[in-house]
Amino acid sequence: MKDSSPVGTTDHVEATRTPTKSPSISSRSLICSAINETRAASHIARQAGQRVGLVPTMGALHEGHLSLVRAARTQSDFVIVSIFVNPLQFGPKEDLSNYPRTFERDRALLEKEGVDLIFAPSDAEMYPRGAVTYVNVEGLSERLDGLSRPGHFRGVTTVVSKLFHIAEPDKAFFGQKDAAQVAIIKRMVRDLDMAVEIVVCPIVREPDGLAMSSRNAYLDPYQRKQALVLSRALNRVQELFEGGEREARLLIAAGEEVFRGEPAVRLDYVSVVDRDSLEPLEQAESGALLAVAAYVGATRLIDNALLGS
Amino acid sequence: MKDSSPVGTTDHVEATRTPTKSPSISSRSLICSAINETRAASHIARQAGQRVGLVPTMGALHEGHLSLVRAARTQSDFVIVSIFVNPLQFGPKEDLSNYPRTFERDRALLEKEGVDLIFAPSDAEMYPRGAVTYVNVEGLSERLDGLSRPGHFRGVTTVVSKLFHIAEPDKAFFGQKDAAQVAIIKRMVRDLDMAVEIVVCPIVREPDGLAMSSRNAYLDPYQRKQALVLSRALNRVQELFEGGEREARLLIAAGEEVFRGEPAVRLDYVSVVDRDSLEPLEQAESGALLAVAAYVGATRLIDNALLGS
Numbered sequence: 001m002k003d004s005s006p007v008g009t010t011d012h013v014e015a016t017r018t019p020t021k022s023p024s025i026s027s028r029s030l031i032c033s034a035i036n037e038t039r040a041a042s043h044i045a046r047q048a049g050q051r052v053g054l055v056p057t058m059g060a061l062h063e064g065h066l067s068l069v070r071a072a073r074t075q076s077d078f079v080i081v082s083i084f085v086n087p088l089q090f091g092p093k094e095d096l097s098n099y100p101r102t103f104e105r106d107r108a109l110l111e112k113e114g115v116d117l118i119f120a121p122s123d124a125e126m127y128p129r130g131a132v133t134y135v136n137v138e139g140l141s142e143r144l145d146g147l148s149r150p151g152h153f154r155g156v157t158t159v160v161s162k163l164f165h166i167a168e169p170d171k172a173f174f175g176q177k178d179a180a181q182v183a184i185i186k187r188m189v190r191d192l193d194m195a196v197e198i199v200v201c202p203i204v205r206e207p208d209g210l211a212m213s214s215r216n217a218y219l220d221p222y223q224r225k226q227a228l229v230l231s232r233a234l235n236r237v238q239e240l241f242e243g244g245e246r247e248a249r250l251l252i253a254a255g256e257e258v259f260r261g262e263p264a265v266r267l268d269y270v271s272v273v274d275r276d277s278l279e280p281l282e283q284a285e286s287g288a289l290l291a292v293a294a295y296v297g298a299t300r301l302i303d304n305a306l307l308g309s
Numbered sequence: 310m311k312d313s314s315p316v317g318t319t320d321h322v323e324a325t326r327t328p329t330k331s332p333s334i335s336s337r338s339l340i341c342s343a344i345n346e347t348r349a350a351s352h353i354a355r356q357a358g359q360r361v362g363l364v365p366t367m368g369a370l371h372e373g374h375l376s377l378v379r380a381a382r383t384q385s386d387f388v389i390v391s392i393f394v395n396p397l398q399f400g401p402k403e404d405l406s407n408y409p410r411t412f413e414r415d416r417a418l419l420e421k422e423g424v425d426l427i428f429a430p431s432d433a434e435m436y437p438r439g440a441v442t443y444v445n446v447e448g449l450s451e452r453l454d455g456l457s458r459p460g461h462f463r464g465v466t467t468v469v470s471k472l473f474h475i476a477e478p479d480k481a482f483f484g485q486k487d488a489a490q491v492a493i494i495k496r497m498v499r500d501l502d503m504a505v506e507i508v509v510c511p512i513v514r515e516p517d518g519l520a521m522s523s524r525n526a527y528l529d530p531y532q533r534k535q536a537l538v539l540s541r542a543l544n545r546v547q548e549l550f551e552g553g554e555r556e557a558r559l560l561i562a563a564g565e566e567v568f569r570g571e572p573a574v575r576l577d578y579v580s581v582v583d584r585d586s587l588e589p590l591e592q593a594e595s596g597a598l599l600a601v602a603a604y605v606g607a608t609r610l611i612d613n614a615l616l617g618s
Contacts (some may be wrong), residue, residue, distance in 0.1 A: 134445045134447060139441050165502040192467075192470050195348060
């Protein structure tokens, strides 16, 4: 294994490698760009009685991702992190080509966390010519972000299916930050009888409240301040809910009102929905999902909270 | 395990059970209606180093199915046969409610073949309330039978995905009789990186040439004779191909001509297509798929041949 392997090359799987157990020792992670080698490595780990944990990412890692890796480290013996900027989940006018790609930095962070294998395939490895199969969670995929990002969740569920088939994890770790994604992936796993447990980890925030996101890197210092309106709106609605307000339309109106105080930010939605079905609620209840999405400049940001928690 | 367990009840998985290796000894097959028990049984077999083979069926078994079971018996150590009349692959005007259901007979046949586990779930076990996830092989699913049976192949790929996730087979066995289904499932497995090998077994025919099908049971004695027009048409086209004809439109016209000799049979299509992509060919080539579908009375029958083989 060479230190300098770029994305796209493959280090061969060492069948006898003992995975690092302690995150305190920073050691080399195996880098795989090939599907069959990743599958083989997972298979070997499982044959040795190890529990396999998968953290799917698009790279540009931040503390949110690292919290997932740490959960995977705690709950599994062999931790696989995938880094793949999935073209299928970007719309034609979205930021696929600009999406931050920071592989060497990501790799260093993951090695520090004691990740066993980084799966970093090329687009051609994941979507060879002629690929035409899609997994779709109908209905749910058209709600929340699915409304303004048609095809987005179909892209997510298709790539996540593939990653599950490749890495064959016992558990897969996702962030609550992408609440709609979490609901949709849980539904897919249940509906298709996939033998994987979905573990959801809490949102990680900057000290001032901004939810961590790879897309925060797009924000200039002014926008960075404006972006705080998302968490402010969530807090305002949460306060009202805790004060006893249950009418979803009033809670939503209060959230929208907070956005009017930051006119440079273009609101996409404030929604109160069932956290599993993503269906809009008329009466908010404890555990309901309060979700917001807004454009700060050209950057689309999302955030959410579970009411009453 | 009771001899008389109807479909819908579940015998508990016996962890220590040694699967029958010899098909000559007819022994009890484990009957499972529960997904988690079927998965557990497969897992135990795999943990013991056994290769797991899956034969998905809708029951009403005939020699075609049994040839798949025998192939699975030869190529695997633990053979699972699923029996599930999948509502998702039937159109609203199709024969779901009339589809032949012969569980006790099927069970006896499978026990004679030394099948280890029969997975016979209920509709509610496979499609609980709220299930909304579908797997679709776009393009291919709209060709051949997909044209006259919209949604059919989406139903097939969705249920087969589920069966693969439940039984986690090393190999799954399908009949060449359903040639479009074979092409679509192979495409799905490749596209979604499913860790299963698809084994395709030849069409099994009655002595007079009629391809075996559970739907042949619908035919009255007159229709049974008329149905021979399908294999006659295939033979006629195959002769022309072997005589050197390569123009698909002429080969198709010759097949259609044979159907005109049996006016009680309503032709759906005679097609010459690429066996993998199912795209129509202008020039037939060796290995191309020649497929026919026709209604004999209300019964839709299909048949096919690979040209030059």
